[in-house]
Amino acid sequence: xxxxxxxxxxxxNRKEFVLKNIVAVNRSTYKNISIIVxxxxxxxxxxxxxxxxxxxxxxxxxxxxxxGAGGFSKALDYAYDNNxxxxxxxxxxxxxxxxxxxxxFNEHNKHDKATILGPKILPSDxxxxxxxxxxxINGKYDxxxxxxxxxxxxxxxxxxxEEATYETASVALLGMFMHRSVIKINGLPDKGLFITNDDVxxxxxxxxxxxRICLVQKAVVYHPQGKNIQLSFFNRxxxxxxxxxxxxxxxxxxxxxxxxxxxKFGQLLKTLMxxxxxxxxxxxxxxxxxxxxxxxxxxxxxxxIKKNEVKL
Numbered sequence: 001x002x003x004x005x006x007x008x009x010x011x012x013n014r015k016e017f018v019l020k021n022i023v024a025v026n027r028s029t030y031k032n033i034s035i036i037v038x039x040x041x042x043x044x045x046x047x048x049x050x051x052x053x054x055x056x057x058x059x060x061x062x063x064x065x066x067x068g069a070g071g072f073s074k075a076l077d078y079a080y081d082n083n084x085x086x087x088x089x090x091x092x093x094x095x096x097x098x099x100x101x102x103x104x105f106n107e108h109n110k111h112d113k114a115t116i117l118g119p120k121i122l123p124s125d126x127x128x129x130x131x132x133x134x135x136x137i138n139g140k141y142d143x144x145x146x147x148x149x150x151x152x153x154x155x156x157x158x159x160x161x162e163e164a165t166y167e168t169a170s171v172a173l174l175g176m177f178m179h180r181s182v183i184k185i186n187g188l189p190d191k192g193l194f195i196t197n198d199d200v201x202x203x204x205x206x207x208x209x210x211x212r213i214c215l216v217q218k219a220v221v222y223h224p225q226g227k228n229i230q231l232s233f234f235n236r237x238x239x240x241x242x243x244x245x246x247x248x249x250x251x252x253x254x255x256x257x258x259x260x261x262x263x264k265f266g267q268l269l270k271t272l273m274x275x276x277x278x279x280x281x282x283x284x285x286x287x288x289x290x291x292x293x294x295x296x297x298x299x300x301x302x303x304x305i306k307k308n309e310v311k312l
Contacts, residue, residue, distance in 0.1 A: 002032045003086060005101065006079035010071035011092035012040040015049050022054055024095040030102040034058065034084070038075040040065040067194035067250075072173055074191075080183045087183075089176045095124070095222045096175065103219040104177040107165060113179045115212045116203065118171025119219035126222065137215075141169040143208040146263050163217040170203030171213055175221040185209050192309040196247065197254040204262045205310065229285075231277055240278060245288050249295035249302075252278065256303025275300055 007025050011018045018037065025035055036058040039047050047059055060078060062071070072089055079087045086108075088101060096119070104117050111117075137156045139149030148169045151159065159166050173189065176199065186209050189202045203213050227242040243251055252275045259271040279296035283289050 002030065002105070004032045004034055004084060005030065005086040005088055005105065006082075006084040007033050007035045007088045007090065007101075008072065008075040008079060009035065009037045009090045009092055010040065010068055010075060011037055011042060011046055012065055012071075013042045013044045013046070014092045015042070015044045015046040017093040018046055019049060019053065021090060021092060021095055022050070022057065024098075025090070025101075027098050028096065028101045029099050030105055033088075033101070036060065036075060036078065038062070038071045038078070040067070040071050066191060067198075068173065069189050069193040069195060069198035070191035072198070073188040076183060076188055080180055083180075085180055087178055087180070089173050090221070091174045091223065093224055094121075094174045097220040097222070100175070100219045100221060101177075104216055107214075107216050107219070108177060108179065111212065111214070113181045114185055114210075115179070115214065116171065116182055116206055117177040117219075118168075118213070118215050119175040119177075119221045120215065120217045121172055121174060121221050121223050123225040124222045137166075138169045140167040140213070141204055141207040141262070143204075143262075146267075160217070165214050165216045165218075168213055168215045169207070170200045171215055173199040173202070174223060175219070182206065182211060186211055187310055190310045192306075193254050193257075194250055196251045197258055201254070201258050201261075201310075204258065208262075229281060231274075231281060238274070242282070242286065245282075245291035245295040248279070248282060248292060249299040252296060252299030253303040253306065256300060257306045260304070261308055272300065275303075 009018060009021055022035060037050055038060045039062065041062050041064050047061055050057055051059060076087055100119055104119060108115060108117055137151055137159060139151055141148050186206045189198050193201060206213060229240050229242055231238050231240060256271055256275060259268045282292045286292060
């Protein structure tokens with residue numbers, strides 16, 4: 001019999017998304033699953049609706065909003081303590097394709113137990129699976145040189161066309177699939193990051209602990225795509241989501257903090273420059289300018305002084 005997989009959904013005030021997510025998970029071709037919803041103190045009736053419509057779903061309620069980082073940290077800890085061998089993480093607004101979990105499980109059997117896998121993440125309105133996916137195609141992270149190897153343009157095109165599984169620096173927590181041995185070796189996501197880039201930190205930490213990370217392009221999770229902008233930096237185009245001021249703070253703080261911990265000083269300077277470019281773009285194109293400026297500058301300052309709260 002196939003092992004039972006804990007499907008961990010972290011939610012906050014998005015009841016309709018959670019209910020649709022559960023429907024999508026229940027359509028999975030991999031049947032031996034246990035759905036666990038960790039709710040970050042929702043006030044929209046999420047828990048009541050899930051409890052009444054899906055009594056077999058395990059519900060965990062937090063009295064306060066711990067963010068995605070804190071939610072997944074608690075949910076993974078619960079799954080680990082309750083002896084689940086495999087964990088599959090989902091945002092409340094993510095929806096896995098029917099064969100996603102089965103593909104990830106079968107692919108994981110080809111690797112060491114201590115391997116992290118991630119699916120291809122497509123916009124919810126994607127017309128086909130050749131659409132551009134969210135997560136960038138990067139090579140693996142080298143903890144000794146503190147660099148990420150870059151694929152050539154030709155290599156990226158080949159990987160995409162062949163739907164190849166490849167090693168990468170990081171995958172999103174949305175759709176992250178792992179064996180319990182990963183938690184034993186790597187620990188839990190850093191709850192202090194609250195939201196954004198917590199998956200990047202978790203994956204870079206995994207590389208330092210000799211845990212491989214692979215993106216499995218044949219496995220698909222659908223997720224709404226926010227307002228997107230493209231910025232140029234040293235002749236390199238980069239895509240960013242437009243963020244509300246409060247979330248901009250966490251994005252910038254966490255980006256700078258993670259670069260400080262896992263990369264060399266030169267990369268930190270680049271991250272600082274990119275952060276100011278992002279702040280400037282938000283100031284010139286979005287409303288709430290005072291809040292953007294305040295949260296952006298605070299994010300830079302806190303990113304430079306934030307203490308490491310996890311063991312590397």
